[in-house]
Amino acid sequence: xxxxxxxxxxxxxxxxxxxxxxxxxxxxxxxxxxxxxxxxxxxxxxxxxxxxxxxxxxxxxxxxxxxxxxxxxxxxxxxxxxxxxxxxxxxxxxxxxxxxxxxxxxxxxxxxxxxxxxxxxxxxxxxxxxxxxxxxxxxxxxxxxxxxxxxxxxxxxxxxxxxxxxxxxxxxxxxxxxxxxxxxxxxxxxxxxxxxxxxxxxxxxxxxxxxxxxxxxxxxxxxxxxxxxxxxxxxxxxxxxxxxxxxxxxxxxxxxxxxxxxxxxxxxxxxxxxxxxxxxxxxxxxxxxxxxxxxxxxxxxxxxxxxxxxxxxx
Amino acid sequence: xxxxxxxxxxxxxxxxxxxxxxxxxxxxxxxxxxxxxxxxxxxxxxxxxxxxxxxxxxxxxxxxxxxxxxxxxxxxxxxxxxxxxxxxxxxxxxxxxxxxxxxxxxxxxxxxxxxxxxxxxxxxxxxxxxxxxxxxxxxxxxxxxxxxxxxxxxxxxxxxxxxxxxxxxxxxxxxxxxxxxxxxxxxxxxxxxxxxxxxxxxxxxxxxxxxxxxxxxxxxxxxxxxxxxxxxxxxxxxxxxxxxxxxxxxxxxxxxxxxxxxxxxxxxxxxxxxxxxxxxxxxxxxxxxxxxxxxxxxxxxxxxxxxxxxxxxx
Numbered sequence: 001x002x003x004x005x006x007x008x009x010x011x012x013x014x015x016x017x018x019x020x021x022x023x024x025x026x027x028x029x030x031x032x033x034x035x036x037x038x039x040x041x042x043x044x045x046x047x048x049x050x051x052x053x054x055x056x057x058x059x060x061x062x063x064x065x066x067x068x069x070x071x072x073x074x075x076x077x078x079x080x081x082x083x084x085x086x087x088x089x090x091x092x093x094x095x096x097x098x099x100x101x102x103x104x105x106x107x108x109x110x111x112x113x114x115x116x117x118x119x120x121x122x123x124x125x126x127x128x129x130x131x132x133x134x135x136x137x138x139x140x141x142x143x144x145x146x147x148x149x150x151x152x153x154x155x156x157x158x159x160x161x162x163x164x165x166x167x168x169x170x171x172x173x174x175x176x177x178x179x180x181x182x183x184x185x186x187x188x189x190x191x192x193x194x195x196x197x198x199x200x201x202x203x204x205x206x207x208x209x210x211x212x213x214x215x216x217x218x219x220x221x222x223x224x225x226x227x228x229x230x231x232x233x234x235x236x237x238x239x240x241x242x243x244x245x246x247x248x249x250x251x252x253x254x255x256x257x258x259x260x261x262x263x264x265x266x267x268x269x270x271x272x273x274x275x276x277x278x279x280x281x282x283x284x285x286x287x288x289x290x291x292x293x294x295x296x297x298x299x300x301x302x303x304x305x306x307x308x309x310x311x312x313x314x
Numbered sequence: 315x316x317x318x319x320x321x322x323x324x325x326x327x328x329x330x331x332x333x334x335x336x337x338x339x340x341x342x343x344x345x346x347x348x349x350x351x352x353x354x355x356x357x358x359x360x361x362x363x364x365x366x367x368x369x370x371x372x373x374x375x376x377x378x379x380x381x382x383x384x385x386x387x388x389x390x391x392x393x394x395x396x397x398x399x400x401x402x403x404x405x406x407x408x409x410x411x412x413x414x415x416x417x418x419x420x421x422x423x424x425x426x427x428x429x430x431x432x433x434x435x436x437x438x439x440x441x442x443x444x445x446x447x448x449x450x451x452x453x454x455x456x457x458x459x460x461x462x463x464x465x466x467x468x469x470x471x472x473x474x475x476x477x478x479x480x481x482x483x484x485x486x487x488x489x490x491x492x493x494x495x496x497x498x499x500x501x502x503x504x505x506x507x508x509x510x511x512x513x514x515x516x517x518x519x520x521x522x523x524x525x526x527x528x529x530x531x532x533x534x535x536x537x538x539x540x541x542x543x544x545x546x547x548x549x550x551x552x553x554x555x556x557x558x559x560x561x562x563x564x565x566x567x568x569x570x571x572x573x574x575x576x577x578x579x580x581x582x583x584x585x586x587x588x589x590x591x592x593x594x595x596x597x598x599x600x601x602x603x604x605x606x607x608x609x610x611x612x613x614x615x616x617x618x619x620x621x622x623x624x625x626x627x628x
Contacts, residue, residue: 223550224554230552233548234522237540237544239537240563240564243562245559247560253555
């Protein structure tokens with residue numbers, strides 16, 4: 001099979017042996033696979049795939065059709081449209097995925113949407129709801145509202161009855177992010193717009209002190225992105241006064257059973273919203289698998305709003 | 315009535331008007347009232363009482379008999395032995411306390427035990443269980459294991475089936491803290507004793523970096539004491555890898571309904587353990603109310619293990 005390949009920090013599209021589904025696994029003919037920030041880090045050698053995942057094929061999400069099943073796999077039939085997060089190996093013509101972390105694709109979604117949603121929507125839903133426990137009527141601040149996880153979090157927060165504010169650095173994106181349901185503000189001076197109940201941190205440590213300032217009592221700061229920096233001073237005295245909770249998380253290294261839990265939460269809470277059209281997957285561009293190098297370059301340039309997705313076959 | 319009095323950072327025992335119970339409140343003839351670190355801070359002018367609490371009478375906990383009830387108060391009968399946390403005013407011959415934050419005193423407890431337990435056991439139970447969610451089989455690290463909250467947390471953790479480690483600076487206290495059910499270690503090098511599921515921080519910011527190092531996956535750092543310092547650098551990258559949760563809390567400024575919730579949690583989970591003798595309240599010394607200055611001096615010297623409690627009447 002053909003697959004995006006990272007070897008010695010060089011990206012190319014190469015032939016690989018076809019994978020074989022093991023116990024409980026589906027062999028998926030991949031039709032679309034989104035790019036994510038983690039792929040860029042992995043390309044630079046900064047984010048190796050966890051043990052058990054393909055080490056040289058990037059890709060944290062995919063959508064496609066089940067074309068074979070390993071022993072005991074019974075959740076899906078051959079031909080079913082499925083999607084899911086994977087620990088690696090998603091950007092390939094074929095992938096084996098445990099059936100417990102696959103989800104059915106709603107009928108109204110096309111392949112690029114299905115292949116570009118699992119990582120960002122699972123990350124956003126897990127962070128904002130499962131972990132930070134956002135509730136109807138609460139105020140959510142999303143740092144980095146124009147990014148993939150940011151646009152997902154804004155839509156999910158709004159759909160759940162929260163009031164959503166988002167920081168967006170690029171003024172060109174303000175109106176489009178606002179249309180997703182957020183009050184959009186510039187990052188500078190965000191701390192004056194609180195108090196917020198939940199703050200989703202997708203930018204990094206430089207925001208930490210302002211986040212604590214802008215947080216309400218019993219507020220939660222959910223840290224899942226730190227591209228702007230990892231280390232910052234924390235004032236525990238102020239944190240105690242606010243009964244603040246600083247939650248930190250990453251999805252990729254979690255074991256199968258925890259990823260399966262996130263897939264069930266997606267099926268319960270997010271797929272119905274996608275199926276009804278209440279929320280959608282912004283797509284910036286699609287590239288055929290063979291043009292993966294160009295897709296990575298486009299991703300690296302930044303400034304996009306929406307997912308960049310590789311498409312395979314058809 | 316007589317009461318410990320703080321005026322212009324000077325401590326004395328003075329006459330005050332008798333308080334009158336309002337709607338839902340009990341008038342309590344106080345028999346014992348523990349001293350806490352917060353009293354020392356308030357004496358120095360560093361921790362003013364929250365609005366609504368007596369400003370010049372310290373004391374965050376008390377035990378005594380109900381001698382009058384305001385309109386609508388019906389949880390307790392006259393003569394009932396009660397105890398509870400208060401936002402201030404506990405170190406007096408009389409106190410008015412809302413009935414929802416009072417708890418019945420188990421028969422086997424004497425007055426100094428009852429007057430010295432509400433603050434530290436409520437703080438420990440709320441932090442370790444209600445907030446940090448310690449579960450049977452998990453490992454708990456208590457920083458400052460010889461203090462009031464520390465000795466309470468060790469006993470509660472042990473009684474709930476957790477494995478408890480405690481740092482204790484004073485070697486003279488190691489064996490007595492060990493008898494409460496903890497593996498006792500010196501503070502130096504504690505980070506090599508992990509991984510811990512819950513770390514109760516009663517010392518301060520200098521431990522933060524080591525706490526993160528010693529934390530297991532999905533571990534919780536519960537910060538409720540920062541006498542050794544409030545500010546420290548936090549490595550969000552390491553925190554994300556561990557899916558760490560940094561919870562911060564203080565009990566005193568919470569509104570009535572939240573304090574009432576802590577009292578119900580105490581009645582459900584802690585009072586049965588006190589009544590059965592499974593856990594107990596270490597008392598270092600008792601002083602009559604009129605000797606409050608000496609009691610505060612003793613508290614300020616440190617080096618004690620167990621509560622210092624003022625006693626009134628009888």
